[in-house]
Amino acid sequence: MAVARFWRENASRYNLIGTKCGVCGRVYFPPRSVCPTCHRKSIGKMEPFKLKGEGEVLTYSIVHEAPSQLEMQKPYVIAIVQMDEGVRITGQIIDVELDELKVGMKVRTTLRKVSDDGAAGVIHYGYKFMPV
Amino acid sequence: MREVAIIGVGDTKFGELWDMSLRDLGIQAGLSAVYDANLSGDEIDALYLGNMSAGKFTEQEHIGALISDYSGLARDHIPATRVEAAGASGGLAFRQGVMAVASGMHDIVVVGGAEKMTDVGDTLSTEIQAMAADQQWETSFGATFPALHAMIARRHMHEYGTTREQIASVAVKNHKHGSLNPKAQFQKEIKLESVLRSLPVAEPLGMFDCAPVSDGGAAVVLCPLEKARKYTDTPVKVLASAQASDTLSLANRESLCRFDATTVAAQRAFKMAGLEPKDVQLAEVHDSYTISEILAIEDLGFFPKGKGGQATADGETTLGSKLAVNTSGGLKARGDPIGATGVAQVVELVRQLRGEADKRQVSGAEVGLAQNVGGTGATVVVQILGRVN
Amino acid sequence: MDVGIVSYGAYIPRYRIVPQEIGKVWGTDGEAMSRNLYILSKSVPGPDEDVITIAVEAARGTLRRCGVDPKRIGAIYVGSESHPYAVKPTSTIVAEAIEASPNMTAADFEFACKAGTAAIQCCLGLVGSGMIEYGMAIGADTSQGAPGDALEYSASAGGAAYLIGSKNLIAKIENTVSYTTDTPDFWRREGQDYPSHGGRFTGEPAYFKHITSAAKRLLETMGTKPSDYDYAVFHQPNGKFPMRVAKQLGFTDQQIEAGLLTPFIGNTYSGAVPLGLASVLDVAKPGQRIFAVAYGSGAGSDAFDISITDGIEELDRSAAPSIRELVERKKFIDYATYAKYKNKIKLKEAIE
Structure with a gap:
């Protein structure tokens, strides 16, 4: 039963809420409670920070051997995206033609079904990227 | 700290071992190492066991006690500890054993590693391996384990001009x-063409770029160097055992083309051993994917960053060259029963340093290095072993 | 108090299938079916899309265009006949995804193809009464047509969102009236995968009777005639019905052209009139007037008299894709892919 495990991350999964260190100003996603640069000084000073959702593809792969959750979508595209705020996020690129994929392409986030707990289970929604 | 020696090694065949259970694998490897070390059994002070996911693969946890029990050691009540760091579980178990002996806490320590992977189907097996990555922020968003490595490969190609053929040449060499x-597991040579044409798994990587699903076990016996001659004429000395960690998610790294944990663990290990990369004649590195070996030989300091692909394609890591990489066949050809892998690397180094590697013997092998990786480089263990003359 | 539309947004999945491709599988003349229904292609949701993802994309576009703080939204209503959950609201997920929650109310509506306009009416009432400052009304569907059924040629996916308020209006809703009866022309029983329908009974006694009755009531109440409007949008289960009902009421082809989307994307059910209206708002100018009538089987019609204000020039329409862009963003798929995406293929049980 993964209901609560996904539910408690909804703010980040739906709206890209990360954290910003109140000491050095660095932005992190997913949220962190300690800044890896400022360590102790940052404790209690990590503020929620919403990413705009736009970025650029650093690298990607076209996945042919899919986990059971993504069987219906294969081959699908997974990428690491450098967000405009500097952090990097791993996620699917959807609504893209495979021959249009390239390192450096601009993408933005949208909300899609990411997985579910079976036909009778809860549906987990989250961010995916689409070409701008 | 005391100097530590390896006085016995043992392993099972790696592959799809349908008639062997997890406990069979652990016991067969352990008993052969104990036999090799000329121990009777009651000298054993402690057991460390590397295993990634017995619970997921076989629905059995608590396997430290299990293996100790079926090795006939239950009545001796020795401390038996399972160690987990995904793919680095075996290497990490070895390091725990080395620390236990070096510290003076224990004298005779058995370090084992085992994984029984084929008791689940292929899809589930792939999903379990992906649990080494960040489940909540990578895997659950569709990043499979091969896909994460494929993204490293694409970025390496993008930044350094590494070619698909160079990446594929790792598989050709390791099969050789x-x-x-x-x-x-695979004792058959393959052609470059076969790698390039294999079924795509996660582009640009295909099936022949990936280590197989394997069952297997491996074990070594450690003791203080000063007592080693009591058990064997050919002890091998542990010159260094170092470990480093990094962000769990690949995305959070400064560079997607390096495993900084490899670089740091290697620096620590070389410093500990008082050696440099050029002093090493053979290395067992963690080629769970072809691209992983290219990263490894660069990050360990054997080749400059970006040159690992070319070096491999040019045969600079093939048996017979100055540095032989993965003489065992590596994870790619020898097989990758996850928790056993890090220990199996040590077993191969010991056989080479003892001069018992037969057809694949590296001549004049004095120093060997093993690099064992967990996840996409979030845990790396580097061991350096030396021949005792 | 003036109440009306503050902003709007829309979303249409990019996959399309043509009637010829469907007809080929079922031994029907797809070409003739296409002519008969005046449907050239219909939209198909991707395997990771549903009413919730469509509603969120439309709602986010709505907010990007106007910059209203989502925390000021007091109610979110999502109308659909294909909510992903039978129990568990679509609207709460939309509320969370646009950061409007938690100090607000939300509910899901169902009234066949007019659940979206029913949501608009509720928001108008709540805003007009001063109970809330802004209300978000969404109509969206990923409707199902049984394999081989006539509905399979039309049932498609898409949706639009409307931010209803009383300040900074881009369009004032002058009036809305409804016409409702118990007419079983189309239904889906609990637990059934596909809807059933009364065939030709869905025409005259259902669609035509309700739309013309609501329309005539509105014209009478407002003291207007069809020529007083620049645009008209009618529910469009196919391309033919809205053209015929327009003619019956005295509207011209020119008046309905901007809001007629079904020929290109199929019947988006609860999304149909909201999308048609959005298509008109994409091109409307201050001072222009729109006549819109939705129809939901079961049955009822909601009619709206809408005047474009000067505010439409202030709205950043380019902050979200126009209907034309969404219609043009398309990838054609074959029936096998369509069947896979729409979950029509029986799969093996997972063995691990």
Whole structure:
């Protein structure tokens, strides 16, 4: 039963809420409670920070051997995206033609079904990227 | 700290071992190492066991006690500890054993590693391996384990001009080495063309770029160097055992083309051993994917960053060259029973340093290095072993 | 108090299938079916899309265009006949995804193809009464047509969102009236995968009777005639019905052209009139007037008299894709892919 495990991350999964260190100003996603640069000084000073959702593809792969959750979508595209705020996020690129994929392409986030707990289970929604 | 020696090694064949259970694998490897070390059994002070996911693969946890029990050690009540760091579980278990002996806490320590992977189907097996990555922020968003490595490969190609053929040449070389290892899962050479044309798994990587699903076990016996001659004429000395960690998610790294944990663990290990990369004649590195070996030989300091692909394609890591990489066949050809892998690397180094590697013997092997990786480089263990003359 | 539309947004999945491709599988003349229904292609949701993802994309576009703080939204209503959950609201997920929650109310509506306009009416009432400052009304569907059924040629996916308020209006809703009866022309029983329908009974006694009755009531109440409007949008289960009902009421082809989307994307059910209206708002100018009538089987019609204000020039329409862009963003798929995406293929049980 993964209901609560996904539910408690909804703010980040739906709206890209990360954290910003109140000491050095660095932005992190997913949220962190300690800044890896400022360590102790940052404790209690990590503020929620919403990413705009736009970025650029650093690298990607076209996945042919899919986990059971993504069987219906294969081959699908997974990428690491450098967000405009500097952090990097791993996620699917959807609504893209495979021959249009390239390192450096601009993408933005949208909300899609990411997985579910079976036909009778809860549906987990989250961010995916689409070409701008 | 005391100096530590390896006085016995043992392993099972790696592969799809349908008639062997997890406990069979652990016991067969352990008993052969104990036999090799000329121990009777009651000298054993402690057991460390590397295993990634017995619970997921076989629905059995608590396997430290299990293996100790079926090795006949239950009545001796020795401390038996399972160690987990995904793919680095075996290497990490070895390091725990080394620390236990070095500290003076224990004298005779058995370090084992085992994984029984084929008791689940392929899809589930792939999903379990992906649990080494960040489940909540990578895997659950569709990043499979091969896909994460494929993204490293694409970025390496993008930044350094590494070619698909150079990446594929890792598999060709390791299959060639594997053909000389009677315990390897694949003992057959393959052509570059076959790698390039294999079924795509996660582009640009295909099926022949990926280490197989394997069952297997490996074990070594450690003791203080000063007591080693009591058990064997050919002890091998542990010159260094170092470990480093990094962000769990690949995305959070400064560079997608390096495993900084490898670089740091290697620096620590070389410093500990008082050696440099050029002093090493053979290395067992963690080629769970072809691209992983290219990263490894660069990050360990054997080749400059971006040159690992070319070096491999040029045969600079093939048996017979100055540095032989993955003489066992590596994870690619010998097989990759996850928790056993890090220990199996040590077993191969010991056989080479003892001069017992038969057709794949590296001549004049004095110093060997093993690099064992967990996840996409979030845990790396580097061991350096030396021949005792 | 003036109440009306503050902003709007829309979303249409990019996959399309043509009637010829469907007809080929079922031994029907797809070409003739296409002519008969005046449907050239219909939209198909991707395997990771549903009413919730469509509603969120439309709602986010709505907010990007106007910059209203989502925390000021007091109610979110999502109308659909294909909510992903039978129990568990679509609207709460939309509320969370646009950061409007938690100090607000939300509910899901169902009234066949007019659940979206029913949501608009509720928001108008709540805003007009001063109970809330802004209300978000969404109509969206990923409707199902049984394999081989006539509905399979039309049932498609898409949706639009409307931010209803009383300040900074881009369009004032002058009036809305409804016409409702118990007419079983189309239904889906609990637990059934596909809807059933009364065939030709869905025409005259259902669609035509309700739309013309609501329309005539509105014209009478407002003291207007069809020529007083620049645009008209009618529910469009196919391309033919809205053209015929327009003619019956005295509207011209020119008046309905901007809001007629079904020929290109199929019947988006609860999304149909909201999308048609959005298509008109994409091109409307201050001072222009729109006549819109939705129809939901079961049955009822909601009619709206809408005047474009000067505010439409202030709205950043380019902050979200126009209907034309969404219609043009398309990838054609074959029936096998369509069947896979729409979950029509029986799969093996997972064995691990």
